[in-house]
Amino acid sequence: MRQHTIRKPVSIEGVGLHSGKVARVTVSPAPPDAGVVFKERATGERIPARPESVVNSHYATTLGANATRIQTVEHLMAAAAGLGIDNIEIEVDGPEIPALDGSAKPFVALLAFAGRVQQSARRRMLSLPCPLRVGGAGRWIHIVPSDTLRISYTLDNDHPAIGTQVLSWSPSERSFVEEFAPARTYGFLRDLGLMRKNGLARGGSLDNAIVLGNSGALNGLRYRDEFVRHKILDLLGDLALLGRPLRAHVIARNGGHALNLELVLAVQRAAGLERRAAATASATAAEEAAREAAQREGFVPAPGLVTI
Ligand SMILES: [Zn+2]
Numbered sequence: 462m463r464q465h466t467i468r469k470p471v472s473i474e475g476v477g478l479h480s481g482k483v484a485r486v487t488v489s490p491a492p493p494d495a496g497v498v499f500k501e502r503a504t505g506e507r508i509p510a511r512p513e514s515v516v517n518s519h520y521a522t523t524l525g526a527n528a529t530r531i532q533t534v535e536h537l538m539a540a541a542a543g544l545g546i547d548n549i550e551i552e553v554d555g556p557e558i559p560a561l562d563g564s565a566k567p568f569v570a571l572l573a574f575a576g577r578v579q580q581s582a583r584r585r586m587l588s589l590p591c592p593l594r595v596g597g598a599g600r601w602i603h604i605v606p607s608d609t610l611r612i613s614y615t616l617d618n619d620h621p622a623i624g625t626q627v628l629s630w631s632p633s634e635r636s637f638v639e640e641f642a643p644a645r646t647y648g649f650l651r652d653l654g655l656m657r658k659n660g661l662a663r664g665g666s667l668d669n670a671i672v673l674g675n676s677g678a679l680n681g682l683r684y685r686d687e688f689v690r691h692k693i694l695d696l697l698g699d700l701a702l703l704g705r706p707l708r709a710h711v712i713a714r715n716g717g718h719a720l721n722l723e724l725v726l727a728v729q730r731a732a733g734l735e736r737r738a739a740a741t742a743s744a745t746a747a748e749e750a751a752r753e754a755a756q757r758e759g760f761v762p763a764p765g766l767v768t769i
Contacts, residue, residue: 465584488549612629
């Protein structure tokens with residue numbers, strides 16, 4: 462199997478879910494082995510989409526380098542991974558990738574419009590040397606070696622609209638486009654005030670998220686089990702930080718971006734892909750997470766689940 466990029470540059474614009482700021486994203490072709498690289502327009506800072514670039518994984522995956530931050534990269538990353546696109550440059554003129562409809566569907570449409578081109582270099586799959594596990598009692602991800610990628614997910618929540626949702630999926634491009642890319646992010650109305658006070662969900666609305674009231678969703682669902690489908694979509698986007706398609710069975714229960722990142726770092730270590738800089742980068746990420754947590758005095762994440 463060869464690597465792929467897109468045929469021509471394409472752009473899309475919209476509001477960021479957390480920042481509430483409008484940003485324009487331009488996706489362009491990139492050479493073989495470039496991977497996915499984000500670029501902030503104003504500073505020209507380039508941030509490779511790799512585990513060591515993650516500076517925050519609360520409620521969304523944020524990449525950073527020096528003082529530049531690009532928030533909520535996961536749905537665009539999932540779209541590229543789901544369509545088998547290995548190499549692209551993503552230029553952003555704001556702090557966050559637009560939420561659009563809260564799913565990966567608009568990014569899939571954008572990348573499909575750009576067209577896909579096969580490149581000369583071979584795609585290198587990533588195999589696991591041994592099973593791994595991250596997390597604790599109620600929230601964990603287990604990963605075992607396999608010939609192909611499979612994601613099995615259990616989402617448990619006492620909200621009546623969610624309950625227990627279980628899905629096992631072996632990705633194909635068609636099923637990704639039809640059954641997973643359109644699944645939207647979700648949040649609880651009861652958390653909205655506190656999240657906004659803490660600089661989160663400022664661009665969130667019924668247009669870009671499923672909003673859950675006390676008894677049910679305030680907007681209609683695209684799938685009966687849209688919530689677990691979105692969790693799988695997020696996991697796919699975060700796994701794409703490894704830069705190579707994974708041959709493994711990923712079994713998750715009540716995960717979120719922070720746990721996904723723990724998994725990605727564990728896979729990277731086990732597969733011997735860790736770069737020398739990685740230890741420094743994750744120390745910086747941990748320091749920044751602690752600093753941000755301290756700044757949000759009084760901020761308590763929703764119990765049991767990372768909602769977005
Ligand atoms: Zn998401």
